[in-house]
Amino acid sequence: MTGDVPALSTRDLTIRFGGQIAVNAVTCAFHRGTLTAIVGPNGAGKTTYFNLISGQLTPTYGSISLFGKDITRMGAPHRTRLGLGRAFQLINLYPSLTVFENVRLAVQSVAQIRFDFLSIAARDSQVRQQTQHWLDRVKLGPRANLIAAALSHGDQRKLEVAILLALEPQVLMFDEPTAGMSLDEIPTILDLIEEIKQETHKTVLLVEHRMDVVTRLADRIIVLQDGMLIADGAPAEVVALPVVQQAYLGVQQNAAAHGEALQ
Amino acid sequence: MTLAQQGDRRPVRWLSWFVSDDPPGRIPLNIFMLAILLVLAFAPFLFPGTKALGVSARICIFVILVASYDLMLGYTGIVSFAHTMFFGIGAYGVAIMLAKGWVGWGAVVLGATAGAAVAAVIAALIGMLSLRLRAIFFSMITLAIASFAQIVAEQWRNLTGGEDGLTFSVPAILRPSFHLFAKPVLGITVNGPVITYYIAFAVALILFLIMLRVVNSPLGLVLRAIRENEFRVEAMGYQVVAYRTLVCVLSAVMAALAGALMALVLRYNGPDVTLSFSLMIDILLMVVIGGMGSLYGAVIGSIVVVLAEYYLQNVLASISAAIVGMPVMSALFHPDRWLLWLGIIFVLIVTFLPQGIFGRLRSRR
Ligand SMILES: Nc1ncnc2c1ncn2[C@@H]1O[C@H](COP(=O)(O)OP(=O)(O)OP(=O)(O)O)[C@@H](O)[C@H]1O
Numbered sequence: 001m002t003g004d005v006p007a008l009s010t011r012d013l014t015i016r017f018g019g020q021i022a023v024n025a026v027t028c029a030f031h032r033g034t035l036t037a038i039v040g041p042n043g044a045g046k047t048t049y050f051n052l053i054s055g056q057l058t059p060t061y062g063s064i065s066l067f068g069k070d071i072t073r074m075g076a077p078h079r080t081r082l083g084l085g086r087a088f089q090l091i092n093l094y095p096s097l098t099v100f101e102n103v104r105l106a107v108q109s110v111a112q113i114r115f116d117f118l119s120i121a122a123r124d125s126q127v128r129q130q131t132q133h134w135l136d137r138v139k140l141g142p143r144a145n146l147i148a149a150a151l152s153h154g155d156q157r158k159l160e161v162a163i164l165l166a167l168e169p170q171v172l173m174f175d176e177p178t179a180g181m182s183l184d185e186i187p188t189i190l191d192l193i194e195e196i197k198q199e200t201h202k203t204v205l206l207v208e209h210r211m212d213v214v215t216r217l218a219d220r221i222i223v224l225q226d227g228m229l230i231a232d233g234a235p236a237e238v239v240a241l242p243v244v245q246q247a248y249l250g251v252q253q254n255a256a257a258h259g260e261a262l263q
Numbered sequence: 264m265t266l267a268q269q270g271d272r273r274p275v276r277w278l279s280w281f282v283s284d285d286p287p288g289r290i291p292l293n294i295f296m297l298a299i300l301l302v303l304a305f306a307p308f309l310f311p312g313t314k315a316l317g318v319s320a321r322i323c324i325f326v327i328l329v330a331s332y333d334l335m336l337g338y339t340g341i342v343s344f345a346h347t348m349f350f351g352i353g354a355y356g357v358a359i360m361l362a363k364g365w366v367g368w369g370a371v372v373l374g375a376t377a378g379a380a381v382a383a384v385i386a387a388l389i390g391m392l393s394l395r396l397r398a399i400f401f402s403m404i405t406l407a408i409a410s411f412a413q414i415v416a417e418q419w420r421n422l423t424g425g426e427d428g429l430t431f432s433v434p435a436i437l438r439p440s441f442h443l444f445a446k447p448v449l450g451i452t453v454n455g456p457v458i459t460y461y462i463a464f465a466v467a468l469i470l471f472l473i474m475l476r477v478v479n480s481p482l483g484l485v486l487r488a489i490r491e492n493e494f495r496v497e498a499m500g501y502q503v504v505a506y507r508t509l510v511c512v513l514s515a516v517m518a519a520l521a522g523a524l525m526a527l528v529l530r531y532n533g534p535d536v537t538l539s540f541s542l543m544i545d546i547l548l549m550v551v552i553g554g555m556g557s558l559y560g561a562v563i564g565s566i567v568v569v570l571a572e573y574y575l576q577n578v579l580a581s582i583s584a585a586i587v588g589m590p591v592m593s594a595l596f597h598p599d600r601w602l603l604w605l606g607i608i609f610v611l612i613v614t615f616l617p618q619g620i621f622g623r624l625r626s627r628r
Pocket residue numbers: 017022040041042043044045046047048049089
């Protein structure tokens with residue numbers, strides 16, 4: 001377990017939907033103990049990049065490795081078991097299960113309780129305590145017995161994060177975790193991400209539109225545009241790049257200037 | 264919970280273990296379900312007569328069949344039309360063994376085991392199909408397989424007796440001529456069919472409690488999660504196909520055991536009684552009327568539909584006799600219209616109680 005092998009890396013990762021190349025030859029490595037922000041305009045391919053990494057989509061070309069192991073052809077469940085965890089941009093829960101059950105599924109998975117069909121789940125006090133622990137961490141403890149569909153949007157996002165944490169992944173991918181949350185709820189999530197960052201062996205990938213958040217949390221920023229990786233560096237450097245200014249401040253530039261920025 | 268606060272929870276906890284901490288609901292509903300259990304437990308004494316005994320046995324058997332179907336439909340969200348096929352396989356397992364001249368418990372056990380094993384293998388293959396098929400195609404394929412099984416049963420005359428089916432002798436103590444006691448008990452002669460009923464009742468109760476355990480187990484939670492959002496289940500590290508296959512197998516084995524009981528009760532088996540498509544419709548009716556996604560619903564659904572099938576005609580006959588003077592009305596209540604009335608009851612329940620009778624009772628505040 002040397003620091004040389006990246007926690008996660010992609011090589012020439014490409015996916016084509018019909019005529020459109022949503023992710024185009026993205027080569028990038030993410031190291032243990034770092035938090036990398038992924039930014040880019042709408043439709044840049046950020047979520048698709050995540051889908052490829054977590055196994056929801058199969059790449060047209062290129063490869064992905066996790067701790068040096070090639071996972072390109074591996075199914076999503078297996079990747080999760082190897083320590084890859086993902087929170088989704090669109091709310092992706094079990095709406096008619098309780099908040100508690102939503103998280104318990106993740107805790108069971110980590111505890112490798114997979115095919116136990118003869119014990120009473122509710123009587124496993126270890127799983128119960130662990131589930132309660134994760135719910136408390138996102139401040140959903142008091143809502144444990146509601147069904148997930150009854151939660152507010154912000155609480156559903158928190159639940160999404162609780163599930164991710166409960167899977168105890170080594171690599172955590174957050175896809176706009178604060179989108180649609182009210183201003184007073186956002187700090188809960190951001191503080192959590194910051195806490196995770198303190199655990200030095202974890203690797204975090206964060207897609208986020210809010211530049212203030214990104215510059216505060218990230219060790220490094222990569223920029224995707226039209227499926228291509230167009231910039232990669234320390235937050236201060238990347239934010240200063242014309243291409244980022246263009247993407248985020250809407251500065252109109254001609255194609256030639258754009259091309260130069262790429263190089 | 265006051266009981267818990269007093270620290271005197273042990274008997275409750277112990278009782279609760281039997282129903283896997285998943286009692287029907289609040290106290291009145293628990294008492295209601297317990298009453299049903301007691302009525303079924305004493306049915307031969309409460310409702311004497313061959314017909315009533317047959318009806319009671321049918322209810323017990325359908326509880327297994329419907330609950331096991333609900334494991335797939337209500338809990339996991341799998342729509343299969345092959346459930347009667349597994350029922351039939353279990354029934355033919357016992358019927359073929361007994362009809363081929365081997366009379367005895369060995370034949371019964373071997374037949375039921377063989378039926379359950381064949382059902383398990385076929386269910387595993389069908390379950391794996393769901394790996395590559397979209398839900399609707401999966402359902403259609405189960406329909407095709409079930410029709411195929413029916414054709415096989417009708418054509419393979421040497422083995423299955425074709426459309427005539429198989430009539431056979433059951434072990435001696437299950438025959439009507441066998442009397443357990445010299446004298447009647449509570450006015451009832453405890454003969455072979457009564458013993459057969461109690462076997463069906465005991466097996467149904469045990470299998471029901473096992474299924475209740477399954478749905479409240481860690482695996483049961485994964486099944487419900489698959490129904491809700493299978494994509495997310497995969498992202499949590501669970502292999503969805505494995506669970507689908509497992510629930511198909513479990514459900515099929517339960518159905519096959521129910522079929523084996525049916526063969527013992529009827530002392531006959533043929534395609535019409537255990538393989539027909541109308542039986543599949545009955546199961547669907549029972550699941551929906553009782554309430555999908557709660558096993559207790561299977562009990563209510565089985566009781567309502569089986570009673571309707573057997574007694575609606577009698578009820579209609581007495582109604583139409585009472586109103587014989589009114590021309591249109593008496594025609595409407597003619598006993599031959601019972602299927603129409605069953606249909607109306609079904610439509611009313613689906614419209615006004617979409618969560619089924621039990622679902623409605625349970626959700627009452
Ligand atoms: N399954 C799919 N089939 C076809 N096209 C797709 C699919 N998924 C994504 N796309 C397309 O790929 C492009 C990239 O989409 P993606 O969702 O990855 O963007 P994004 O960077 O996450 O955007 P946003 O900031 O809006 O979330 C879009 O043009 C989208 O329409």
